Amino acid sequence: VEEIKAAKAVKAAERASEEAAKEAVRRQEAERQERLAETEKKRQDNIAKKEAEHKAKADALKERKGKKAKSKYSKSDVLLLKQVYDEYDRDKSGWVSVAEM
Incomplete structure (x- = not known):
């Protein structure tokens, strides 16, 4: 026990x-x-x-x-400038040559 x-x-x-x-x-x-x-x-x-x-x-x-x-130029001014540039650049080369003047 x-x-x-x-x-x-x-x-x-x-x-x-x-x-x-x-x-x-x-x-x-x-x-x-x-x-x-x-x-x-x-x-x-x-x-x-x-x-x-x-x-x-x-x-x-x-x-x-x-x-x-x-930009310091407004969009309308840029578009106007491009339009004038395109009138001078007749062959659309991106360059304005003497002949195009």
Whole structure:
């Protein structure tokens, strides 16, 4: 009877130590998941920050290009000048030769 009680006590102690080991593993895994979540949040924040910077640079570049693209001559003036040029360039070569003058 005493041997059975002792064996039961040993088995109970083994189960308790196994349960403690499992709990330690669960805690470690929970901490690991927490670190991973924190790292992922930092990563997503960094990506959002970089995307915002990129968008700001792209918008600034687009604005600068838009300003440079404007001509100092109106479209009607350019078309009128082309019409006059085409009258001189009779052979449509893109060059006005002395003979065409």
